[in-house]
Amino acid sequence: MTLILSLLLSFAVPTAHADAKPNATVKGAKMSKAQQRKQSKANAREMELLQRSAELYWEGVRWNDTEKSANFIENSAARLEFQAWLDTENADHKLIDVKIIGVSVQSIDDKDSPFSRTAIIKVASEGYTMPEQVLKKTIKAQEWYRTSTGWWLRWTPPELTPTP
DSSP states (O other): OHHHHHHHHHHHHHHHHHHHHHHHHHHHHHHHHHHHHHHHHHHHHHHHHHHHHHHHHHHHHHTTOHHHHHTTOSSHHHHHHHHHHHHHHHHHEEEEEEEEEEEEEEEOOOTTOSOSEEEEEEEEEEEEETTTOOOEEEEEEEEEEEETTEEEEOOOOOOOOOOO
């Protein structure tokens, strides 16, 4: 009887080890799914933050609040130049409506990069210029980038046209 019991136990032990491997694989898959959910939530939060940043930027542009819009320019020297440029642009151009119509985000895997993500935002706007007051609809694409401090608009000062 003892012999039969030991034989049964010897067969049962390898089977138990064989079952442990699939359980470990299932646990690994569950962890992977949990990590995927966590990553998905993080991506959704990033998209919300980007969307809100772009909305605040365009709200400032629409209502001629250059300081509000300039808060999304990372470099402080460029921020002042941006405010002056936007004041000039808004002097004869009035926006009636602005809508974000598309957002495309890409992660940057390069550890040496100061950016963790970049984005292209497409914006549809309606406005007119003074004194013509002819309604014009435009679609613009903007580049944004993400650093550890937030989302920033990539803005390059327009080149000054040389006077003859």
